[in-house]
Amino acid sequence: MAMTASDEMAPIALDGGRKARGKLTHTRIRLMMLVLLTAFGLVGMRLFQLGNTVVDSSIEGQARDAITATRPAILDRNGIEMAGDIRVPSLYAEPNRMVDKNEAVSELRSVLPDLDAKWLKGRLDRDKGFVWIARELTPQQRDRILTLGIPGLDFLTESKRFYPGGSEASHILGMVNIDNQGIAGIEARMDRDDVALLQNLGFARGRDLAPVSLSIDMRVQHAMREVLLDALSRYKAADAAAVMLDVHTGEVVGLVSLPDFDPNDPRTFNDLWMGKKNQRFNRITLGRYELGSTFKTITFAAALDAGAIKMTDSFDARFGIKFGRYTIDDFHGKHRILTVPEIYKYSSNVGAIKIMQTLGKDNYRAFLTRIGFDDPLAIELPETIRSDIPKTFSDVVAATAAFGHGLSVTPLHMASAMAALVNGGTLLPATLYKRSPAQAASLGKKVVSEATSERIRYLLRLNALAGSGTHANKLADGYRVGGKTGTAEKVINGRYSSTHNLDVFASAFPIDAPRYAMVVLVDDAKPENEHSGDTAGWNAGEATGRIVHRVAPLLGIAPSFDDQLDSALVPPELRSDARE
């Protein structure tokens, strides 16, 4: 309208009398147009700005992003769920929207009596838009709070970590805190390793992450834990632990350390476990021990592989060996000349030292490095420790090391070495994730020859048939266990105690074509009854036998009572027809 007016008035402006008024109108119109243009310009710019912003400003949206952060489900090797997320309601308040805060406090406490009134009041008195009141409630609690009808209260659905197996695999899985961050075990390791996963966590809202498959077999894990629990009461032991490896892939099939905890219940992480301490301590990866005579297997493998001894050799074990003031002698001394298999069978310390000396102490030390004892554990757990082995061996240290004293390694180091010694000589890094034999092939490191591996298998079987492993063999009849005992005196107040032992059994089965290697520890065991002893064969050995008896059928190992299998293990140089 203004435009039309100015157009029509332009010629009229020539009329002298109206000139002044016309000019005034003209100015007003221009001013008006300027104001309108500015106003529309502002509106347009605002529209442009709004069009270009991504709206996520509501506090609820932000909070939901952060807390429904889901974690991937953890499955065992057969798809049984070991850890998963359940969605539970959590209560929050928006204090700036609340009407009567005192009333809200008293009503809330009628449903959640655990809440401290003073704490709750202080929390609600802050003029904030968002405060947590209670996390991870039950659906029943949520319904009761909803019926109270307090304004300014609302719920968010949160993910809570749930472990269906309870304590079964506690040391493998570890635990998460209330914000779903891993604080122990593979949960912590998954967070630390996978930066991508962490980033995902923030965005993994309502979207399921791909589940992670572990190498653990829950059936084996359960059986191992049951047998160890039984061992604790049967032998009145302080604690017990066991680990089983697949010798062809290095996968950990089962790993138990007792005492343990229930990852569903944070209190068990700090409280005592059946009156015992150290429930968080993973004895398999974080504990290092003098593993005693089980080390003789390593000594024999080192000497056989270097060609320093032959299976047909004999050594004089009539007298103890003197080192200065000390004399090292045998526990069950035969005190005669022993052949190499006899030294192993009777677990002769003197014989083992002589074999080590034939090999040379530096060669022996080098072999310990080769078999992986100096390497950090490859297993995907944050709770690991390195071995404690002197850098160089003196004569005495080398002598004690030959039968497993004066150096400590973790049970998992020993299990990996056992796997390498029976699988044909390939050392594989232990893993908790699924691994195929093809993947394992590229990771393996040849540490001993196939011929050495064959002889070690024979020695292990010999010990199970006629040596200290007979208890294990009897209980696992048909599944061809081979293994070596180790009874190490525990160091108490800086001295070896003759009454407190750490009993170890390092084994493999079925020994004619090994598939699994296992190390079982029973700490401070007492004799089961007056007819039994307290050395490793009686407790760790029996526990091994019970475990194998239960898990071998599950793992698809066919039992066989064919003596041919055992006689086929005898190396050619020891066969009677070879000697003739």
Next chain:
Amino acid sequence: MIRWLNLGLLVASAVALVGVYGVKFHSEGTAAERAALERQIGEQQRQLSMLKADWAVLVQPGHIEPIIQRHAEALGLQTVSPKQIKSFDDLPMRPDDLDPAALTQFLNAIESGVDPIAALIEAN
């Protein structure tokens, strides 16, 4: 003419007003519907996660074993002995010289209520 134009614009703005209000109202309704659906989905996901967790507990070996222990006596359950496991390769081949007459006699014996094999096992 200007008057008609103004009138037209006035009507147009009135129609636009009603239209915009309608759209706004409709979109609010849709948003409420969406929120309700989202809530429902959330609730169902929550129930689903609970059911999944239940299932995971029920299939745990550690959950099944105590049940078996409890009913072992009533059902006569025992651990499988290694001696009970055999493979097909361990079965002997059927003899070539099978005697048809003896087989008929054996089947007749079973029919008449006498089991010679059971007698043989009991004798041992």
